[in-house]
Amino acid sequence: MLKVEKVYKTFNPGTINEKRALNGIDLVLEEGDFVTVIGGNGAGKSTILNMIAGVYPVDQGRILIDDIDVTKLPEHKRAKYLGRVFQDPMTGTAADMNIEENLAIAARRGKRRFLGWGITGKERESYQEQLKALDLGLETRMSSKVGLLSGGQRQALTLLMASLEQPKLLLLDEHTAALDPKTAKKVLDLTKEIVEKDHLTTLMITHNMKDAIRLGNRLIMMHEGRVIYDVSGEEKKGLKVSDLLAKFEEASGGEFSNDRMMLS
Template identity: 55%
Template sequence: MLKLKNAKKVFNPDTINEKVALKEIDLKMELGEFITVIGSNGAGKSTLLNAIAGNHQLTTGEIIIDGQNLTGVPDYDRAHLVSRVFQDPLQGTAASMTIAENLVLALRRSGKLNLSTGVTDKRREIFKDELSILNLGLEDRLDDKVGLLSGGQRQALTLVMATIQEPSILLLDEHTAALDPKTAEKIVNITKEIVSHHNLTTVMVTHDLDHALELGTRTIMMDNGRIVLDVEDEERRDMTIDDLLEKFAKVSGHELTNDRILLAQ
């Protein structure tokens, strides 16, 4: 479903400010696989997501999604294949529009309908079914403005908007980081439910080591633009946070240095 081959990203090449953000990354994901990504400050986690989404074009290497070579293809031409949820709950929704209108925009982004078709009765029923998974009562508030929702409710809606089109790849960019702990845990549970419901191939960057080991099927750790650790199956199931930190220190040569991670423990 996703393959990065010798992927390298260099910012400001051949200048004093040159920064190699990704260094010969090779990564392969199968359909329905759920990878959590953690790493030190500046390890390349966000650059990895931006490369998959098409916000940053690779300097060298290839990216293949659902059998299509998308190397050099801009984000707007791969939006029907890749959906993303950001840290900020306000970033993925239009506050002045209703919940139903926001969901229509999400379908429009997928290329599955013409915007002029609007909010039909049939789509209202589809929206209600999708929102009922959240257990937040939003299925009964389709005509409410999104600006009236709490941060957690907006992030939950953003998750539905990102997945209603059933993308090939779902990217979660520390999507609970801006929420209080109770709300963050609610969004984590909703994430598990939605990803499982749609069998989505998912890449989630997180600063929470508990979530890194609890969610998904596989965990990768990045450092200095490289994937330095990739654990799954029995090795991951039996792993503790201390085990993870010890392995990271062993393969990278230094301890994990991420302020958000350290504060979350």
């Protein structure tokens, strides 16, 4: 499904701020995999997601989605295969456009846009139903500007947008990190629901180790731009936070004792 082959990425090469974010990372996702990604700050978690999405070009290596080499494709062309939800609730939606317009734009991901109506009456009905299923009361506010919604509502809407036109791969970049615990839980439950309903292949970064263990069928830990731990199936189900912490310690020589990850 997804193949990341020996991808390297260095930011600001040759300067004092040089940072090797990805160090020959290899990663293969099978159809239907729901993989949670954990790792300390600067481990390269967000970078690998951005590389898959085409936000920056790779220095070296290849990225394949369903055996299509997307390494050289620009971000907007890869969008056809990808659903994305970002850490910042502001990033995933257009604040000055209303809820139904945002959904209509998402429904046309990967399709040619020309002079057809931006949204049709039939679409409106379907969006209303799907918003109702979110149970956030958004179905009565279809013509409200998205900028008026709360962070949690915006993330829920972005999730719906990401799955409206079914993606081959769903990329979630700490999409609940900016939310309060209660809202975060609601958005995570919704994530689980959507992923399971459509059997979406998913890559989810999280800072919360309990979530990383609880959700998905596979867990990977990244450190210094590589995957250092990859566990799935029964073994993953049996994991405890203390096991993960021990792995971190082992990988980093105790430097994680101050990391914010300890708190979650």
